[in-house]
Amino acid sequence: MGIAHPTIVFGELSGKVVAFKVGLLGLGTVGTGTVQLLQDRAGRHSLMQELEIYRVGVRSLDKSRAVNLPDGILTTDLQAIVTDPEVEIVIEVLGGLEPARSLIMEAIAHGKHVVTANKAVIARYGNEIFDAANAAGVYVMLEAAVGGGIPVIQPLKQSLGVNRIHAITGIVNGTTNYILTRMQAEGSSFDDVLADAQKLGYAEADPTADVDGLDAGDKIAILASLAYGGRIKLPDVYCEGIRQVSQTDITYAQKLGFTIKLLAIAQRERAGLSGRSVAQQANGLNSPQRERAGLSGRSVAQQANGLNPPLLSVRVHPTLVPESHPLASIHGVYNAILVEAEPLGQVMFFGPGAGAGATASAVVSDILNVAAVLKTGHLETESASLHPLLACTHQDYCAIAPMSELVTRFYARFLTKDHPGVIGKLGTCFGSHGVSLESVVQTGIHKHLAEIVVVTHNVREGDFHQALAEIRQLEAVDSIPSILRVLEERNGEE
Numbered sequence: 155m156g157i158a159h160p161t162i163v164f165g166e167l168s169g170k171v172v173a174f175k176v177g178l179l180g181l182g183t184v185g186t187g188t189v190q191l192l193q194d195r196a197g198r199h200s201l202m203q204e205l206e207i208y209r210v211g212v213r214s215l216d217k218s219r220a221v222n223l224p225d226g227i228l229t230t231d232l233q234a235i236v237t238d239p240e241v242e243i244v245i246e247v248l249g250g251l252e253p254a255r256s257l258i259m260e261a262i263a264h265g266k267h268v269v270t271a272n273k274a275v276i277a278r279y280g281n282e283i284f285d286a287a288n289a290a291g292v293y294v295m296l297e298a299a300v301g302g303g304i305p306v307i308q309p310l311k312q313s314l315g316v317n318r319i320h321a322i323t324g325i326v327n328g329t330t331n332y333i334l335t336r337m338q339a340e341g342s343s344f345d346d347v348l349a350d351a352q353k354l355g356y357a358e359a360d361p362t363a364d365v366d367g368l369d370a371g372d373k374i375a376i377l378a379s380l381a382y383g384g385r386i387k388l389p390d391v392y393c394e395g396i397r398q399v400s401q402t403d404i405t406y407a408q409k410l411g412f413t414i415k416l417l418a419i420a421q422r423e424r425a426g427l428s429g430r431s432v433a434q435q436a437n438g439l440n441s442p443q444r445e446r447a448g449l450s451g452r453s454v455a456q457q458a459n460g461l462n463p464p465l466l467s468v469r470v471h472p473t474l475v476p477e478s479h480p481l482a483s484i485h486g487v488y489n490a491i492l493v494e495a496e497p498l499g500q501v502m503f504f505g506p507g508a509g510a511g512a513t514a515s516a517v518v519s520d521i522l523n524v525a526a527v528l529k530t531g532h533l534e535t536e537s538a539s540l541h542p543l544l545a546c547t548h549q550d551y552c553a554i555a556p557m558s559e560l561v562t563r564f565y566a567r568f569l570t571k572d573h574p575g576v577i578g579k580l581g582t583c584f585g586s587h588g589v590s591l592e593s594v595v596q597t598g599i600h601k602h603l604a605e606i607v608v609v610t611h612n613v614r615e616g617d618f619h620q621a622l623a624e625i626r627q628l629e630a631v632d633s634i635p636s637i638l639r640v641l642e643e644r645n646g647e648e
């Protein structure tokens with residue numbers, strides 16, 4: 155098909171236009187940043203000269219736009235973009251599940267390479283998307299989907315590929331880090347700061363995904379899948395957001411030498427914790443988990459120890475982070491991802507996790523990666539296969555251990571009657587469930603009730619909750635307003 159629409163042609167080499175035609179779906183925060191970057195090529199990689207914005211799909215043609223595009227580039231017919239034979243690379247920056255998912259699938263079916271910033275779609279439909287892409291011989295690139303502009307997807311696929319990953323601990327949601335930072339620094343209210351994050355373009359269209367930890371859950375599922383070489387079932391990822399984090403807890407945490415962060419964590423389950431072996435933990439998996447891990451009908455002990463992909467803990471929750479930990483100093487919309495690997499040791503990726511320019515940097519880098527492969531003519535022969543360090547070809551599922559088996563420290567705040575002996579009763583309940591306390595502080599009287607803050611040593615989460623269930627029955631205990639996990643200072647491990 156000839157070029158029926160006006161286009162922005164950037165590249166003309168040896169008198170011959172060699173542009174890769176890009177179809178952009180979405181012209182919001184990220185789409186606008188992407189166009190701005192593609193229109194401002196001076197001093198950037200020369201391959202950018204060969205990218206051409208061919209069509210841009212939006213919902214409304216009446217909106218004023220922060221970028222100038224020639225007449226006829228904008229369209230509301232997104233399907234026409236993903237089926238247009240002229241388009242080689244489709245950029246999906248619409249957000250949401252539909253029509254994003256269907257358009258990605260249709261683009262793949264029409265032989266287009268896809269670049270997406272959409273972690274929600276990849277975390278839920280990655281299986282079908284990558285199966286289809288691999289069968290069609292096209293790339294699906296997603297650097298912008300995790301950590302915004304921070305390069306973390308490509309490093310996990312390429313530079314860190316030889317490492318055995320022990321743990322990934324990240325601040326991967328800019329909105330919640332921005333909210334927690336300002337609540338902590340200024341004592342601002344949650345709602346006011348959220349409104350600012352929305353104005354700045356950090357938050358998702360529905361900020362529930364940010365605030366309730368679901369966006370971070372999508373991102374850690376994607377990182378875990380790349381790091382551990384297996385697919386992750388999203389419902390297996392435990393997600394707890396920041397709605398219940400109060401000024402009171404922020405203040406107590408500060409007094410105790412911690413800062414509260416929403417952490418996304420994926421780690422190999424460690425053998426021997428709380429006297430349990432990996433095999434026993436794998437026994438605790440429900441049957442679909444064991445089925446997915448390939449454990450059913452075989453010796454769980456034998457298989458869990460050599461599990462490939464391994465048995466993992468994958469979770470998102472607000473966490474007390476020691477002030478001395480590298481993640482404690484990540485503020486505002488910044489993200490950071492700490493990777494602990496063998497033989498490399500610790501490496502931390504840090505940078506802006508959201509925002510137009512930063513995210514566009516990741517999107518356009520992905521486009522360049524695809525254009526670079528296309529330029530080599532690598533995919534043009536019948537027998538050509540996808541570049542193994544750019545494609546995603548995992549088939550097996552990782553088994554995810556239940557949260558009750560997690561071994562972690564806890565912070566808990568109790569409101570109790572101000573009676574003698576209450577602290578002793580709490581200690582007895584904890585002790586009878588094997589929960590050892592690092593500190594117990596009675597911090598004052600709050601509406602005629604005593605406020606007691608407890609920090610535990612490492613405990614098995616299931617044991618801790620059993621102790622709490624017993625404590626709730628105590629006549630002296632009014633309520634337990636907060637329970638938060640605590641990160642250990644050494645090695646970023648819990």
Ligand SMILES: NC(=O)C1=CN([C@@H]2O[C@H](COP(=O)(O)OP(=O)(O)OC[C@H]3O[C@@H](n4cnc5c(N)ncnc54)[C@H](OP(=O)(O)O)[C@@H]3O)[C@@H](O)[C@H]2O)C=CC1
Nearest residue numbers: 180181182183184212213214247248249271272508509513
């Ligand atoms: N914002 C950020 O900092 C980051 C965002 N991301 C991800 O990037 C993606 C885009 O986010 P963002 O740019 O913030 O989103 P915006 O809401 O700012 O922009 C969405 C764009 O998509 C268009 N659009 C949405 N639905 C449709 C539809 N059904 N038909 C046609 N057009 C549609 C909108 O059109 P119109 O303009 O006409 O309304 C708009 O241009 C999301 O997946 C997000 O998770 C990833 C990293 C950081």
Ligand SMILES: N[C@@H](CC=O)C(=O)O
Nearest residue numbers: 327328329356358508
């Ligand atoms: N809403 C997300 C945007 C980037 O993924 C965030 O706040 O991190």
Ligand code: NA
Nearest residue numbers: 297300302304
């Ligand atoms: Na990134």
